[in-house]
């Protein structure tokens with residue numbers, strides 16, 4: 001067998017369709033068989049796979065076509081309401097696909113094709129959230145156990161679309177850009193690998209200073225990429241701003257922010273509390289009400305409360 005193994009994203013292994021290829025992990029320059037053809041990854045099996053915190057695995061070059069077919073079948077089935085598969089499994093596949101798209105852009109922001117595919121998928125994702133009752137709860141029920149930045153992006157993206165819907169944002173183009181910007185908002189964390197999984201109050205002064213630059217540093221890295229939409233760059237730059245002007249890095253007031261950033265900011269904070277600070281999901285919005293008064297428009301926080309309590 002050739003040693004030219006091909007990397008695959010673990011986030012694409014989802015759902016009850018059995019894989020028809022073997023997947024390997026690389027340890028000390030050796031490829032070790034890790035999961036076998038015939039396995040599938042739904043429900044508890046998915047949680048087990050996620051708990052391994054592996055982002056990439058490898059397949060033999062002669063499996064590549066079978067892997068591609070597997071992925072394509074999975075995503076087509078997941079977006080097909082009439083496929084006969086339950087919404088939980090379909091949502092797991094769609095969540096994984098969104099996460100994989102986010103990873104592709106964040107790993108290689110210069111890749112215009114990856115960006116375009118992710119942008120198209122963001123539009124599809126909006127439709128899925130809009131058209132199916134249990135879509136949002138099924139997506140948000142997938143616990144981000146490995147505190148993955150791309151998974152956090154999918155969660156914030158889902159919340160942002162739900163919040164926009166409550167605020168009567170209807171333009172599909174705007175919703176697509178909102179979904180895409182929210183998906184990619186923490187671009188810088190993905191690149192820098194800073195340990196963000198703790199409250200900001202627990203960071204040292206130097207860490208806080210660096211942390212507070214992440215929206216700006218992230219935006220700067222994609223500023224020169226012609227395929228990046230200006231609105232997406234704005235969302236990356238402004239997602240930690242507060243409407244009272246006391247956020248960071250720029251201290252913009254609401255009227256100076258892109259309206260889509262105003263939507264993403266509280267959604268980001270809700271999932272930051274849940275995923276990185278260990279706040280129970282049912283308490284996250286309550287926490288925001290108490291500690292973040294004035295940082296986000298009150299009616300946005302209330303709408304998020306309604307969204308979360310309906311899950």
Ligand SMILES: [Fe+2]
Nearest residue numbers: 185186239240
């Ligand atoms: Fe952030």
Ligand SMILES: [Fe+2]
Nearest residue numbers: 152185186268
């Ligand atoms: Fe974030």
